[in-house]
Amino acid sequence: MKGVPTPIPVYGVRGESAAESRFEAAIATGLTPLVGRDEEISLVLRRWAQAKAGEGQVVLLAGEPGIGKSRLTQTIRERLAAEPHLRLQY
């Protein structure tokens, strides 16, 4: 119908997402479970237990691009999600 305005759907990039890290932005489309990092996860969780008890700890996590550094920290965050703590993320 001529002259009758019809709604025009607008497509576009919605802008930068509020994702806190590069990794979170990249995985928004779906994620497979972490494979082969059980030892690293339990080591980091032991360090967390020590830190909570007042013996502060530092874990240095080195690895080439794509090896799973962000994925491991993401898993640690998920494992600690139920515990009261404050997360500072840079």
Added chain:
Amino acid sequence: MPYYTNSAFSPIIAQLERVARFAREDTPAQKLDKLEALLAQGTAQVAEVAPLFAALLSIPTGDCYPPLPLSPERQKAQTIAALVDQVVGLSRRQPVLCLVEDVHWCDPTTLDVLDQLVSQVPELRVLVIITYRPEFAAAWTASHITALTLTRLSRAQVITIVTQLTTGRALPTEVLAQILARTDGIPLFVEELTKAILEAGLLREVGEHYALTGPLPPLAIPATLQDSLMARLDRLAPVKEVAQLGAALGREFSYEFLAAMALLGDQELQEALEQLVRAGLRTG
């Protein structure tokens, strides 16, 4: 740490602005209020450190605080100390998990903050996790510091990832062999290459496994994630043209404008846009 930076404190500034919930339309006075509320969680002396943090975040303090009578070196040193003190104060209230990712991209001043934090951590309820690529020469060693290096995955672990992505369907032997050979045990490459193969139309489902629809072309691992994204778009042609056109048009574009530019039929264009949404490359 989402992007490369070489300006001082920049990952820290980005974190503070995020957790203080600054909005673009906030006036300096509103930002200062939010900043003081944030600082109060980690210190009882907000008025003493607020001018340092305001300067760090480039918030004009107007008449609220006198100008800082400090040399640049003194101001930097006091800012670093105040940042570490915040973490100390926060950790008195609850355990703190501090994630500092991709420090190979970090500016030297932020590394100074990390140095001081790392040296104070033994007395605190704090776990600091610092990630970086192997070329970053981490100089931190002490009894409270554990260094881990993530190694490449074994053949069996690669197959586990592939099987998760194919939801249990076995791939043809030569396809799996190519994935194993090309990805070298790098989990991200395993995921990207497997997804690319599943999208490429090379396979059809036959019962509990996949079969090749034709001869297997040589598979290549994209050199970077950017390449990987383009490779996934290539599988979606002519969708790729629509995506590139959409990107060229800017952050927002109307369907009609895109239709006029794309020289595709209405149905083709609709299908292309829907495929981009499904592939996670467009927000809808």
